[in-house]
Amino acid sequence: MxxxxxxxxxxxxxxxxxxxxxxxxxxxxxxxxxxxxxxxxxxxxxxxxxxxxxxxxxxxxxxxxxxxxxxxxxxxxxxxxxxxxxxxxxxxxxxxxxxxxxxxxxxxxxxxxxxxxxxxxxxxxxxxxxxxxxxxxxxxxxxxxxxxxxxxxxxxxxxxxxxxxxxxxxxxxxxxxxxxxxxxxxxxxxxxxxxxxxxxxxxxxxxxxxxxxxxxxxxxxxxxxxxxxxxxxxxxxxxxxxxxxxxxxxGGKSANIILDDLSEERFAKAVAGGIKTLCVNSGQNCNAPSRLFIPKERMNEAEAVVKATMEKLSVGDPNDENNYMGPVVSETQWNRIQEHIKSGMDLGAELLTGGLGRPEGLTTGFYVKPTAFTGVNNGMSIAQYEIFGPVVCVIPYNTDEDAITMANANEYGLSGYVSGADSERVNRVAFALRAGMIHLNGAQMDRTAPFGGYKHxxxxxxxxxxxxxxxxxxxxxxxxx
CATH class of the missing domain: 3.40.605.10 (Aldehyde Dehydrogenase; Chain A, domain 1)
Structure with a gap:
């Protein structure tokens, strides 16, 4: 160090x-x-x-x-x-x-x-x-x-x-x-x-x-x-x-909706890209895509990508340029994230990867394991509250309208993400989201575009x-x- x-x-x-x-x-x-x-x-x-x-x-x-x-x-x-x-x-x-x-x-x-x-x-x-x-x-x-x-x-x-x-x-x-x-x-x-x-x-x-x-x-x-x-x-x-x-x-609790018409390659890229975006800055981003909405029939495919992507992210000394993630900002923040992770486990959400405590080999510093819960009900506290850490909730949906309804069923409305093959369908979903900024098919931040949100x-x-x-x-x- x-x-x-x-x-x-x-x-x-x-x-x-x-x-x-x-x-x-x-x-x-x-x-x-x-x-x-x-x-x-x-x-x-x-x-x-x-x-x-x-x-x-x-x-x-x-x-x-x-x-x-x-x-x-x-x-x-x-x-x-x-x-x-x-x-x-x-x-x-x-x-x-x-x-x-x-x-x-x-x-x-x-x-x-x-x-x-x-x-x-x-x-x-x-x-x-x-x-x-x-x-x-x-x-x-x-x-x-x-x-x-x-x-x-x-x-x-x-x-x-x-x-x-x-x-x-x-x-x-x-x-x-x-x-x-x-x-x-x-x-x-x-x-x-x-x-x-x-x-x-x-x-x-x-x-x-x-x-x-x-x-x-x-x-x-x-x-x-x-x-x-x-x-x-x-x-x-x-x-x-x-x-x-x-x-x-x-604050924010942004929805990341992956539509069912993507090829296997583009689907994997969209899921992995959302996870990396979430974990940048150790998940301490108000516009982080922390709710990942996946078509029910493609849940197994998504879970494999989420798990593999998170487990490849290196966590450690922020002065080592090989590390993707450093610590979270403070002991208070670390404890708050741990409480949310424990809450998800207590509520019965399935822990796909990560979990409580520091990553293996790290005994000093406020480091958090990149963590994913799957099979999450959108009403669970981990899907409603801003965790402000590298924690994602993978939520299954049946139809586009189902995904839109769940995405909007949250007090926050800062950002959103939509990925799909049909641009008209992507736009239709994006127009329906009650949030101030929507990223379409992996579009990155535009510093000349207005930044701000709806609701809370x-x-x-x-x-x-x-x-x-x-x-x-x-x-x-x-x-x-």
Whole structure:
């Protein structure tokens, strides 16, 4: 096991790094070694208030920046980001356990790609247009509060921060206390790129203290939250008194429907591809295809592919590039996944592979066995609750309508997956799913497409032109000459 360097992070308010030695500190644990790799100070409502005051003052001038000035800023950020991408990837691996290959190719790279995407959209975006005799004008909403998660730490701030800066908003940000060191590096990047003081402010802390202070603050005009549905409800309640806009990207329990018309080869490829997608990032993905719907007559075929695919996935040291999966983020998360696996066994679902405990040969680190249950009833808790780990439920169905009904019989609606030979049939099934993003025949993520969900998976959209809209107010100037 290769140990990581020691990290430290602190607050960034009004263009200054704030000394916080007098505050309580939290140790950040490397989930692969179970050892501390650094610490962060824990902020409070007063720290949030200082950050909001800085952002409020900065908004006066930054909201008036021209398109060209904002483009220039985003381009400088992108250039500085490229210089620090290796540092970013190493921090992500140390703080939340993503394998080195994933941290480099996807985790760290995603932040850069969101800034590049924002540049491309800003170059073309219409902030003003005529509608009959009325001028419609889109203006920055104001001071934005961001609360971001640990599972894709830079991706999730990138798809909020890039459009916020592109549209002229200012920011108060609470990164996850479990993944704070990538946040530190991003703030260093922003400072080096010359982001004006007060435009982006960062305060560390926990959700009930700093997160709640951001959600409640009357001078924050919009809150963008990514995290669990339960925490999202708390954010919305906190925000209600000040009538601020709230956008949320929450949990998921995505259906992966494999239709019965695929050839044996394409069927195996679709099943295996869904399992690999599920297990990326140790299953800690809100859009993971964790419910695999299989035609009843092809269950044996699917079970063989699921079992073989999962048992070939190497789990271990995230710094070893031969490993597909590293640990999950924390002991708390590991225990939660174990409870779900035990629940599935107690309910009588058939354990196809994996199960309780760490993979063989691993005695340290929060590693989880890639686990599959088969013959699952869609009403079982393991098929209804978000496990947020490498656990799949294989569920048989009789007809397309049967699969659609079961897929929609869930409180979540973030994503979905449909594979089949007949494109019209695939489209018909996809149109019927109540979810915000549907992947057809293995299509990969499009970072310019809107990302968000239905039902308890949240509201609003991130990424692409639709993501810009969340940071803008609409003004109508009637009778404009």
């Amino acid at each position: 290769t140990e990581q360097a020691s990290y430290k992070s602190t607050f960034y308010i009004n263009g200054e790094w704030i000394e916080s030695d007098d505050k309580p500190h939290l140790a950040v644990i490397n989930p692969a070694t179970e050892l501390s790799v650094g610490n962060i100070p824990l902020g409070n409502a007063n720290d949030v208030n200082e950050a909001v005051q800085a952002a409020t003052q900065a908004f006066v001038s930054f909201s008036q920046a021209t398109r060209e000035e904002r483009l220039d800023l985003l381009k400088r950020i992108a250039e500085e980001y490229k210089k620090r991408s290796t540092d970013m990837a190493a921090a992500i691996t140390a703080e939340m356990g993503a394998p080195k290959w994933l941290s480099e190719s996807n985790q760290a790279a995603s932040g850069y790609l969101h800034f590049k995407s924002a540049i491309e959209i800003l170059e073309q975006y219409e902030f003003e247009f005529k509608q009959d005799s009325t001028l419609i004008r889109k203006e920055p909403i104001g001071v934005c509060g961001f609360i971001t998660p640990w599972n894709w730490p830079v991706n999730q701030i990138g798809c909020k921060l890039a459009p916020a800066l592109a549209t002229g908003c200012t920011v108060v940000w609470k990164p996850s206390e479990e993944a704070p060191f990538s946040a530190q590096i991003l703030m260093e990047i922003l400072e080096e790129a010359g982001v004006p003081k007060g435009v982006v402010n960062m305060v560390h802390g926990d959700g009930p203290t700093v997160g709640s202070a951001i959600s409640k603050h009357p001078d924050i005009h919009m809150v963008s939250f990514t995290g669990s549905t339960l925490a999202g409800i708390a954010v919305a309640k906190d925000a209600a008194d000040s009538i601020k806009r709230v956008t949320q990207e929450l 998976s949240g509201n609003g959209r991130e990424r692409g032109p639709q993501g810009f809209e969340e940071f803008l107010e609409t003004k109508a100037l009637l009778g404009m000459q």
